Amino acid sequence: xxxxxxxxxxxxxxxxxxxxxxxxxxxxxxxxxxxxxxxxxxxxxxxxxxxxxxxxxxxxxxxxxxxxxxxxxxxxxxxxxxxxxxxxxxxxxxxxxxxxxxxxxxxxxxxxxxxxxxxxxxxxxxxxxxxxxxxxxxxxxxxxxxxxxxxxxxxxxxxxxxxxxxxxxxxxxxxxxxxxxxxxxxxxxxxxxxxxxxxxxxxxxxxxxxxxxxxxxxxxxxxxxxxxxxxxxxxxxxxxxxxxxxxxxxxxxxxxxxxxxxxxxxxxxxxxxxxxxxxxxxxxxxxxxxxxxxxxxxxxxxxxxxxxxxxxxxxxxxxxxxxxxxxxxxxxxxxxxxxxxxxxxxxxxxxxxxxxxxxxxxxxxxxxxxxxxxxxxxxxxxxxxxxxxxxxxxxxxxxxxxxxxxxxxxxxxxxxxxxxxxxxxxxxxxxxxxxxxxxxxxxxxxxxxxxxxxxxxxxxxxxxxxxxxxxxxxxxxxxxxxxxxxxxxxxxxxxxxxxxxxxxxxxxxxxxxxxxxxxxxxxxxxxxxxxxxxxxxxxxxxxxxxxxxxxxxxxxxxxxxxxxxxxxxxxxxxxxxxxxxxxxxxxxxxxxxxxxxxxxxxxxxxxxxxxxxxxxxxxxxxxxxxxxxxxxxxxxxxxxxx
Ligand SMILES: [Zn+2]
Numbered sequence: 230x231x232x233x234x235x236x237x238x239x240x241x242x243x244x245x246x247x248x249x250x251x252x253x254x255x256x257x258x259x260x261x262x263x264x265x266x267x268x269x270x271x272x273x274x275x276x277x278x279x280x281x282x283x284x285x286x287x288x289x290x291x292x293x294x295x296x297x298x299x300x301x302x303x304x305x306x307x308x309x310x311x312x313x314x315x316x317x318x319x320x321x322x323x324x325x326x327x328x329x330x331x332x333x334x335x336x337x338x339x340x341x342x343x344x345x346x347x348x349x350x351x352x353x354x355x356x357x358x359x360x361x362x363x364x365x366x367x368x369x370x371x372x373x374x375x376x377x378x379x380x381x382x383x384x385x386x387x388x389x390x391x392x393x394x395x396x397x398x399x400x401x402x403x404x405x406x407x408x409x410x411x412x413x414x415x416x417x418x419x420x421x422x423x424x425x426x427x428x429x430x431x432x433x434x435x436x437x438x439x440x441x442x443x444x445x446x447x448x449x450x451x452x453x454x455x456x457x458x459x460x461x462x463x464x465x466x467x468x469x470x471x472x473x474x475x476x477x478x479x480x481x482x483x484x485x486x487x488x489x490x491x492x493x494x495x496x497x498x499x500x501x502x503x504x505x506x507x508x509x510x511x512x513x514x515x516x517x518x519x520x521x522x523x524x525x526x527x528x529x530x531x532x533x534x535x536x537x538x539x540x541x542x543x544x545x546x547x548x549x550x551x552x553x554x555x556x557x558x559x560x561x562x563x564x565x566x567x568x569x570x571x572x573x574x575x576x577x578x579x580x581x582x583x584x585x586x587x588x589x590x591x592x593x594x595x596x597x598x599x600x601x602x603x604x605x606x607x608x609x610x611x612x613x614x615x616x617x618x619x620x621x622x623x624x625x626x627x628x629x630x631x632x633x634x635x636x637x638x639x640x641x642x643x644x645x646x647x648x649x650x651x652x653x654x655x656x657x658x659x660x661x662x663x664x665x666x667x668x669x670x671x672x673x674x675x676x677x678x679x680x681x682x683x684x685x686x687x688x689x690x691x692x693x694x695x696x697x698x699x700x701x702x703x704x705x706x707x708x709x710x711x712x713x714x715x716x717x718x719x720x721x722x723x724x725x726x727x728x729x730x731x732x733x734x735x736x737x738x739x740x741x742x743x744x745x746x747x748x749x750x751x752x753x754x755x756x757x758x759x760x761x762x763x764x765x766x767x768x769x770x771x772x773x774x775x776x777x778x779x780x781x782x783x784x785x786x787x788x789x790x791x792x793x794x795x796x797x798x799x800x801x802x803x804x805x806x807x808x809x810x811x812x813x814x815x816x817x818x819x820x821x822x823x824x825x826x827x828x829x830x831x832x833x834x835x836x837x838x839x840x841x842x843x844x845x846x847x848x849x850x851x852x853x854x855x856x857x858x859x860x861x862x863x864x865x866x867x868x869x870x871x
Contacts, residue, residue, distance in 0.1 A: 271334035271344045273322060274367050274426050278339060278499060280485065280509040286464070292508050293460045296488065299497055299505065307459035309490060311437040312466040313422060314454050314473065315483035315509050317398050318373030319405065321345070321419065323355065325366045330357045335405070339502070343406065351410035354419045354450055361447040365428035368444060370421035374401040375478045376548065378416040390651035392642050397480055418479065421449040436489045457489060467510050474512065475544060483511040514575055517550065518588050519543035521570045524555065524600050526620075528608045530634035532718045534620040536561060536600070538572075538584060545576045553582045558602055559618055567597035606630075616755065621718065623762065625769065626666045633659050635716035639667040644714040645701050649694040657683070666768070667714060668775040674698055705782035712740065715773065719759040724752055737777040744773070784811060802827045802835055806849045807842035809863050817842075817863070832858065840866045 283289055296308060322342060324332035333349035334342035349355055352372075359366075374382075374397040382400060383393045394400040404414050421444045424434060434440045438457055445451045454473055458466035463486065470484040488494050488506040497506040523539040536555040543550050553574055555561055564586050566572065571590040576582040606613055606622035608630035613620045626632045633655055640650035647670070658664045663676060673680065674695055681691040712725035720728070728743050731750055743750060747760040763769050803826055809817045818828045821840070832839055832852040839845075839853040839860045853860050 270337070270341050271322075271332060272341050273334070273337075273339070274324075276339045276501075277320060277322060277336040277342065277369065278503050279336075280507055281503045282483075283508045283510050288508075289463060289510070292486075293463070296493075296497060296506070300493055307461065308488065308493075309436075310458055310460065310463055310466070310486045311441070311489045312456050312458055312463070312470060313441075313485045313487070314452060314470050314477070314481040315485045315511075316371040316373045316420065316452070317480040317482045318371040318401050319398070320369060321349070321372045321405075322367065322369050322425070323349070323421070325359055325361060325368075327364060328359050328361050330355070330359075345405050348405050348407065348410055348414055351414040352417045352419060353415050354417065356448050359448045363428050363432075365426065366424070366447075367426040368421045368449065369423045369425055370419055370449075372401055372405055372417055372419050373397065373479050374404075374416065375418055376480065377478065378418075382413050382416065387651060388653075390641065390648060390654075419450055420452040422452070422485075435491055437487045437491070437494075438489055440491075471512055474515070481512070483509050485509050515545045516573055516575045516585065517543040517545035518571065518573055519550075521566060521568060521572050521584070523568060524561075525552075526603050526607050528606060528622055528628060528630035528634070530631060530638050530716060531720070532622045532624065532628070532631055534603070534606065534613060534622055536602075538566075540572075540574065543574065545574065545582070548576065550574055550576060550582045553584050555584065557619055561600050566600060568600060569595060569597050571595075623718070625716065625718070625763065625766065626772070629659070631716070632665060635714075636664055636667060636670065638716070639714040640670060644710050645670075645706070647694070647701060648697040649690060650697075654694075666772045667716065668772050668779060671698060671702065671779040702779050702781075705784045706780055708740070708783045711776075711780065711783055715763075715776075717760055717763045719756050724756055727751055736783060737773075737781075740783075741773065801837035802829050803838045803840055803866075804829050804832050804836050804849065804853075805840045805842070807845035807863075809842035820867075832856065834858075838866065 283292060293308065296302075297304070297306075300308075302308065320336045322332075322334050322336075323330060330346075330349070332344070333346040333355075334344050336342050350357065376397065379394070379397040379400060386393055394403070400413075401417055404411075404417055407414075422441070423437070424440045424444065427434070434443055438455070441451050441455060454470065454477070456466045456469055467484045467486075470481075474481055486508050488497065494504070494506040497504070499505055520541040521538050522541055525537045525539055526534050527537055528534050535557065538553045538555050540551055540553060555566070564584065566584065566587065571588045571592075573585045573588045574582050575585045602613075602620055604613060605611065606624060606628060609622065609624045609628035611622050611624050611628065613622055615621075622628050622631065624631055626635065633652070636659065637650075637652045637655045639645055640647040640655065650670070655664070658673065663673060663679075664670055677691060677695060680686050680694070681688045708729045709722065709725045712720065712728050713722055728740070728750060731743060744760060744764045747757040747764075750757065750760075752760075803821060805814070805817065805821075805828060812820070821828050829836060832849045834856050836858060839849060839858055840863055841850070841860060842863045850860065852858075
């Protein structure tokens with residue numbers, strides 16, 4: 230079960246919409262893992278609160294008038310605010326004793342955080358020793374990743390054929406919460422922004438601004454960008470921070486306003502979740518204006534030909550944008566885009582920028598040009614077809630761009646996961662004519678000498694590549710992934726799952742039967758016809774046949790994702806024993822758990838069933854008999870699950 234957490238972490242780092250799990254969520258989802266097993270926890274001396282957001286002027290006016298009322302100040306009395314950039318990272322609490330770092334924890338639920346001291350000790354930006362002689366100091370700040378460091382980490386991942394991280398923030402969270410420090414951990418940056426507790430005789434801090442200077446003086450990194458403004462000039466201060474945004478080496482998503490006077494802060498107090506003396510002003514997502522110079526039509530793995538806008542380079546939020554996705558023809562028509570249009574480009578987070586619309590063009594007599602969809606494939610010059618509002622090239626492996634994309638996908642983490650077979654390596658071997666269809670990846674095994682003589686391919690690297698390829702021929706592979714990797718137009722994960730679910734028995738024979746008879750599949754007529762076209766080609770049939778020799782072991786996991794509980798109670802505790810044919814223990818466990826049941830290690834009175842495979846443990850059998858617990862064979866149990 231513990232092995233599921235790193236997978237979730239991988240997903241968190243590389244996919245969108247995958248949330249980071251807090252300790253509470255981990256407890257809820259993985260009840261048999263105690264928090265201690267995941268990561269040690271640390272109790273905060275004072276709750277770590279979050280800030281309430283302001284989005285417009287009304288929010289700001291309300292915030293200030295509430296402060297005035299609570300402090301009983303007249304309209305004439307100015308209120309001073311310390312305004313700081315709001316970093317896009319995660320909060321960290323540091324404790325120093327006699328000047329030495331002894332504790333570091335994340336926010337967690339606000340009361341208790343995760344102890345991340347081992348990772349923090351590897352961060353170059355956080356000093357282990359500070360120039361502070363008092364007995365205890367607790368400070369808080371933000372951990373983040375600078376853009377250049379983020380790019381560097383991703384460049385390394387690209388070279389190693391690993392899935393790229395999505396955003397600097399996700400990466401920072403992942404690095405800080407990982408189990409083992411890496412050289413990337415060193416790259417994490419930190420800015421301290423508040424003093425929470427200070428044990429020292431005589432010395433007191435009066436204001437937020439003063440405390441930032443103090444933190445700086447004792448050797449902690451502090452964001453140099455900060456301003457003091459009275460309530461009347463607040464907006465100006467926020468604007469000053471926003472102006473800095475494009476030129477900062479890290480991402481910020483707003484400004485933080487704190488009442489500067491600590492005495493005032495104390496009187497204003499806080500709710501259970503946020504202080505009454507501070508607010509975050511959120512900036513809108515970053516936009517830029519530029520010209521749409523041209524449209525490039527690119528061919529995807531499954532033959533879809535999609536438009537990409539080539540833009541006059543424009544800098545948005547510190548990053549130069551030269552391309553933006555145009556999705557499809559409808560999108561272009563809907564926004565009435567033409568070549569040479571002046572357009573608004575939006576960049577939210579680190580996703581591919583997109584064109585939001587046309588902007589007002591102030592040039593005199595600009596000349597626009599209609600964007601016409603190509604009639605021929607830009608890669609193989611085949612006639613294109615229009616289907617589902619998209620353009621398609623039916624070239625398959627005969628189309629160079631599709632072949633390269635298919636090969637790269639087949640070797641990627643999403644499919645076979647072959648080390649050192651990133652897109653650059655695929656392009657190189659393809660250009661040399663060594664690989665063409667996915668099965669030909671295995672013929673590289675006969676080219677050891679030739680590969681090792683290529684520029685930038687050492688004997689050692691070649692060995693690692695070929696060892697990786699060889700290893701794949703001995704492993705068993707998830708059938709859904711293999712079906713997706715075949716490169717059948719219109720067959721993505723959903724269709725691949727459907728194909729695999731209709732198998733009467735697992736293995737290549739079933740797959741071939743399905744491809745021969747797409748009419749038996751629960752897929753639409755278009756997909757059926759795509760499969761028929763794919764299978765009508767002798768080359769493809771030969772390719773699948775050769776592939777079945779290279780990858781003899783495939784296993785069915787198409788129904789692992791189902792949540793139907795069928796004839797069993799909606800949730801129950803079961804114990805498993807013995808060897809289950811065709812599945813690892815972990816896979817079997819996951820299958821049961823996906824149906825809402827819990828798998829426990831020992832036979833106790835509270836379990837509903839003992840599920841057995843081959844050679845179950847005698848001890849578990851006798852215990853089950855003693856407690857009168859039903860003993861069910863795996864296959865029978867599975868039938869009930871479906
Ligand atoms: Zn083509």
